[in-house]
Amino acid sequence: MSSSYTPAQVSEHASVEKGLWIIIDNDVFQMDQFVDEHPGGAKILKRVGGKDASKQFWKYHNEHVLKKYSPKLKIGSVKEGAKL
Numbered sequence: 001m002s003s004s005y006t007p008a009q010v011s012e013h014a015s016v017e018k019g020l021w022i023i024i025d026n027d028v029f030q031m032d033q034f035v036d037e038h039p040g041g042a043k044i045l046k047r048v049g050g051k052d053a054s055k056q057f058w059k060y061h062n063e064h065v066l067k068k069y070s071p072k073l074k075i076g077s078v079k080e081g082a083k084l
């Protein structure tokens with residue numbers, strides 16, 4: 001999918017009930033279906049719902065993880081020119 005969202009739109013999806021979107025680099029991921037199978041746990045993911053989690057992501061994962069899960073979890077990108 002190639003939808004684009006503003007950071008404000010992403011921030012409206014900060015809980016599992018609302019989709020639990022997170023930003024990694026310039027992409028938007030929907031995590032609500034994945035929280036319970038996340039090897040790092042649900043809690044840590046819920047804490048970054050609606051936010052840019054790039055820093056946290058790159059601290060614990062590598063490129064390979066992002067490539068593997070993007071087809072399943074990526075729903076779009078952050079609108080070009082939008083301030084993070």
Ligand code: HEM
Nearest residue numbers: 029038039040044045048053056057060061062065069073
């Ligand atoms: C698209 C988003 C994410 C995916 C697909 C994902 C997937 C995974 C996977 C597959 C692992 C197992 C270890 C590995 O294979 O490297 C893992 C571990 C972990 N993840 Fe995530 N993760 C995501 C986002 C995040 C975020 C945003 C955080 C922090 C806020 C986080 C924190 C952790 C932690 C702490 C571990 C455990 C690392 C360890 O045991 O050494 N993850 N994640």
